[in-house]
Amino acid sequence: MTAMPAKPGLLQQISGLPQRGHMSWFEIILLAICVAWVAFGIAPTFQDVVVLSFLFAGLALAWNIAGGCAGLISFGHAAFFGIGAYTSTILFLNYNVTPWIGIFVGAVAAAVAGAVLSLICARLKGPFFILSSLAFAEVARIIALNWSSVTGGAEGLSIPPVPDLANMVLGSKTAYEALTLVYLLAAYAMTRWLEASRFGFYLFAIRDNDEAAAAAGINPLMVRSAAMALSAALTGMGGTLFAQYFLYLDPTYVISPELSFQFALLPAVGGLGTAVGPILGSFLITPLSELLRANLGNAAAGLHLVIYSAGLIVVMLYFPSGIAGALEKLKPRRPQR
Amino acid sequence: MNTIFQLVISGLLIGSVYALMSIGLTLIFGVLRVVNFAHGEFLMIAMYGVWAFSRLLGLNPYFAAIAVVPAMFLFGALVYRIVIGAALAKPHLVVVFATMGLSIFLQNVALMAMTADLRDVPPIFARSISIGGIFIKGELLLGFIVTLLCTVILQWVIKHTFLGKAIRATVQDGEAAKLMGIAVPRIFLITFAAGSALVGLAACVMVPLFSVFPTVGLNFVLIAFVIVVLGGMGSIEGALLGGFCVGVVQSVSAYYVAPAFGQLFFFLLFLLVMIFRPNGLFGQKGAATLGMNE
Amino acid sequence: MRGIERIGIILASLLLAAASLPAKAQENIRIGVLLPLTGPLAKNGLENWEAMQIARDMINERGGINGRKVEYLQGDANTPNAAISETERLITKDGIKITTGSFASPIAIAVSQAAERHGVFHWETTGAAEVITRRGFKHTFQVGAPARKYGQAAVDFILNDLAKRLNKPVDALKIALLWENRAFGKSVGDGIRAYTQSKGIKLAYDEGYDQTATDMTPIVQKLKDVAPDIVIAISFPNDAILFQRKAKELDFNVAAFIGVSAGYSSPDLRDSIGDSVVGICVADFPPKVNAAVLTPETKKVAEEFYKRYEAKLKRPPAGHAAAGFSAVWALFTEVLPKAKTFEPDELREIALKLDLPEGSLVNGSGIKFTNFDWPDDPKDAGQNLRASIGVWQWTKAGNEEVFPPELATQPPIMVPLPDWSKR
DSSP states (O other): OOOOOOOOOHHHHSBSSOBTTBOBHHHHHHHHHHHHHHHTTOOGGGHHHHHHHHHHHHHHHHHHIIIIISOOOOSOHHHHHHHHHHHHHHHHHHHOOOHHHHHHHHHHHHHHHHHHHHHHTTTOOHHHHHHHHHHHHHHHHHHHHHOHHHHOGGGOEEOOOOOBGGGTBOSSHHHHHHHHHHHHHHHHHHHHHHHHSHHHHHHHHHHHOHHHHHHTTOOHHHHHHHHHHHHHHHHHHHHHHHHHHHOEEOHHHHTOHHHHHHHHHHHHHHOTTOSSHHHHHHHHHHHHHHHHHHHHTTTSTTHHHHHHHHHHHHHHHHOTTHHHHHHHHHSOOOOOO | OHHHHHHHHHHHHHHHHHHHHHHHHHHHHHHHOOOOTTHHHHHHHHHHHHHHHHHHHTOOGGGGHHHHHHHHHHHHHHHIIIIIHHHHTSOHHHHHHHHHHHHHHHHHHHHHHHOSOOBOOOOSSSSOEEETTEEEOHHHHHHHHHHHHHHHHHHHHHHHSHHHHHHHHHHHOHHHHHHTTOOHHHHHHHHHHHHHHHHHHHHHHHTTTSOBOTTHHHHHHHHHHHHHHHHOTTOHHHHHHHHHHHHHHHHHHHHHTOGGGTTHHHHHHHHHHHHHOTTTTTOOTTHHHHOOOO | OOHHHHHHHHHHHHHHHHHHSOOGGGSOEEEEEEEOOSSTTHHHHHHHHHHHHHHHHHHHHTTTBTTBOEEEEEEEOOSHHHHHHHHHHHHHTTOOOEEEEOSSHHHHHHHHHHHHHTTOEEEESSOOOGGGGOSOOSSEEEOSOOHHHHHHHHHHHIIIIIHHHTTOOGGGOOEEEEEESSHHHHHHHHHHHHHHHHTTOOOSEEEEEOTTOSOOHHHHHHHHHHOOSEEEEEOOHHHHHHHHHHHHHTTOOOSEEEEESHHHHOTHHHHHHGGGGTTOEEEESOSSOOGGGSOHHHHHHHHHHHHHHHHHHSSOOOHHHHHHHHHHHHIIIIIGGGOSSOOHHHHHHHHHHOOBOTTSSTTSOOBOEEESOBTTBTTOEEEETTOOOEEEEEOSSSEEEEESTTTOSSOOOSSSOOOGGGO
16 A cells, blocks of 8 residues: 655645746745835836836736636737726716726626627637737727717827825825736736636646547536636726726727737746746836837837847747746756655 | 729729738748738838839839849748747747737838838829729729739649649648648748748839838738638638728728728628638638647 | 124125025926827827927027026837826936927827826927817916817818809808818817807718728718818828829819818828829918018027928928927927926916917917816816917928918919819
8 A cells, every 4th residue: 555645734835936736935925025015115216117017917917817828819808908998987987986896897898898709719729819809809999999979089088187096096106006916916816726726727628628628528618708708807907907097098009909919928928827927027028118118219219119029039939938938947857756 | 873883893903902912921821820910011111122112213113023022032031030930839829929029120120211201102104094984093903913913823833833732732731741741841931931022012013002101011911811811811812802802891881881980890891700701711621720730 | 893804704605605506507407208209100200309309409509598408308109108108207217397299189198197197397289189188287288279270270261261262152162071080180070060060061071080091992982972162181191192192093073172280281292192282271380471470589480490400301391390399499488488496386377477479489379378267168278279270282382371361471272173184
């Protein structure tokens, strides 16, 4: 009779470097640094970049649920982002509904849209899915641009810049840092939960081989739709936070292909399908692009983007599994028991 | 009555030009199974090339084909070697982002080199042709003819040469093609370069019609994608018919509904096709639903 | 205390006091400039930037403002959200209290929003959307004309000038309105619609279109079917060119064509469509006004501006570039010299007190800002009621201002416009 090894204690379950299914010290330390950063008000001149990094990390995690975990590479998430942002803003400006509630209404609206997209593209793979999601987002953008009576059309929607905690217009950058950090942590927790749960198991199964999964009794359509809806809901919530931070929604940018690419790019650079990957991706790319534009934006028109895009190409070619993937390779192989 | 004829004929003519710029993309898409997000920028680079050639030598832009088409072939091969080839071995998303990065890179290199000024060539034909009250622009008609010729020649190449067979085999099933002894990576390279060369040809036809500026590709790239998907990945006659469809739908819907919704209708058309006939009009059966070409 | 000791102490204290004065006299005046320098709006953004740089060079050569030189800190505002980020960066990191820009309406809306949030003074040169000054902001000033003025100029030109020349009573004229459906086009279009309604005129055609459209056939065909006498079009350079070419191709003829700013006032239009441009009218900032309407001092400044701009860019400035120059020049010569602390509230007071008649600025405008006292909208402040928008016309040699008569350099030619076969 073989002796079963004792179940490892909680602390021993935490690994050194990130891996699926286990918390790692790396992530704990990273997140602790984020909390401390906000709590101690570090680097007040970079707060704008910090807020954006946190927000986009959360958005990257949201996209990752569909793209990384379920394998649904979508380039239309800006539609969900926009739906969330516009829903809460319209409810606030026209019906005086506080964005603290509006954010959840927006999430529901976005979730419905996500489920619709998933149903439309039920059978599509790879580039076809990508292009369909792009077309979907473009339809949303054109509607937002032209339905002026509801969305303000091309002139967009402005929220009065009067600090008002009850209506999610915060007075200080630090407060926004805290808000977006909460969003990031929520998205991270959601991803970790998925990894550990049965639903998450189905997601990964569908991603890796959906025919086999179907043969095993998993319903790909249901799982996909649920994943997309969840991803969309979280993205929509990020949209509301964005609206409450910038206080201005312009349909051409808020529902743009550029933004959709950004949501997909960050997890790809950081490490698709992992919980820490999207965070790393955002923490690398967001400050980098802001810094490049700030410092080179006035040198020669376009130079900062030339450098940014060249860097992007190089990173994609040499770090295809993202930063998290590179970290994985650093881990020593565990001996099999 | 005149109106609807004018709309349809103009739609078909501009549709043929759209088709010409999409043929390269459908071949690349069909063979390599990659979405080249920098397709619009390839077009932009080619258009600058045509404009420069035309302005420097004082020639008709159509003659620029002699220089631009081979130059684009080489450019495509170069891009394949440096960026695409390396990306193909990696997960699919890498190629998508690499081409996206390439798109931003080319747009801004063009901005730095050529500034944001609009570039044009003088009109080739003094007046448009009028047949029974329907007006036909000479440059458009020429574009239509070039597209038809190009389609016919390409079809011949695809059906009657070994290269064409190899391409068709790779479109159908890359794995099987490899097993049959086809040097699939070389087919990839040739297809990518040829697709770029075709974009060069399209540029010659488009420069008399459209101004050139660094972000001009953005206006066309989504149209190209829609045509490729509509017509069926890898299908040349599909691209042609897809182009006609898009041209006419745009024309007619903008007239009868509202021009503000410009692109809405053909995106909706695209989504409808995706729901009911995802392989497009002439596409490889199962292409949309079976996935990648390993 | 002996006399000499007293004098010594007084002198010493004076010296000490002088030494402890902050060395402000030598410090530059730093102004944040937010313009689209990359992306689809880059062309006009860069032209504006050149014009503003000339203004800075000219003022610094004249000794600066009360001895202090002007220094620009630049931000690339290529999208509204980049605009907000760049504005915030200049404010929080570089401590900027004065911003200017932004050429395009969506950028202007975003920059002024970010500025107001930090209580920073924003001097908007050309962004025209009405909403810029209607949000109850205290520190945003729009020197250029609001969107409705562009449209009014075009419509007044029709009512007070073209109608007589075409020998048609106003209610028999069929007027078509075509507007690109982003912030500027929509804003101007709304203004024209409201103005014509107030004059009891019904538009024969009123459509917005997608600015990125590549095929103008359906639009031109519809216009042909409507057969208007006059078309007012708000387009950007690329779509203006496509429209004119398509109009020629389909033989769409009108008695008069009035473009509004942006595409139709771009000097490149002639490069792209050649002589077909002659006869097209443009409602916009005057590129050059009847010099008689300018004050002598302004005339000299104007001449120097045109000389420098043409030397650098090899072509005359477009209306919006001239407007950009005019606006910052007014900031340098009418607002900042009166400032002591350069705090936004002080600048606001100075700006609100300005009362410059038409002809004071290089492009013929005056300055008088609203202050929450605009009858139509109590939240409207900072709007310049004296921004001049007139109508000029493309001619064989260049362009000439044709309306209103006070600003005009010559009367309009080619009324009615000849058919395409004769152009």
